[in-house]
Amino acid sequence: MSKKKKGKGQPPPSGTYTGPMVIFEHVSEKDVARWDRQRWKEDGVDRLPDGFSLKPHGRNGSVYYRADGRVLELYCELAGAPEIDVLVNWDGLNAWIWPERSETTSEDRVRIRNLAEEWFKTRRIRAIGFRDDPPAKE
Secondary structure, three states: OOOOOOOOOOOOOOOOOOOOOOOOOOOOHHHHHHHHHHHHHHHOHHHOOOEEEEEEEOOEEEEEEEEOOEEEEEEEEEOOOOOOOEEEEHHHHHEEOEOOOEEOOHHHHHHHHHHHHHHHHHOOOOEEEOOOOOOOOO
């Protein structure tokens, strides 16, 4: 009986999120890009409606924003604090991921972040960024 070695090029364990925030020092950028493409295919990025869409992956996931045929991805994870529901990696605002990778403009980043914050509020999801200050206690 032979054991499979976990090595370069092997997919991450089931349920492991390989989103835009995850960095695997022992894994090539090529493999991470392949995992991203696989996740985007499973999430149906090419068929998302305009606006925001949440695609959970266990305790984390992605909020995709689609406009004018382009998509960007915000990595999110459930927060462990009672006053916060979700932590958001706003770094996803820096680039469109679909149909090809391209930088967003500073105007796009501000506009989409404002839209995302409003989208979370309308769904009563208390969201803050990973590096944002925690909300003030009432």
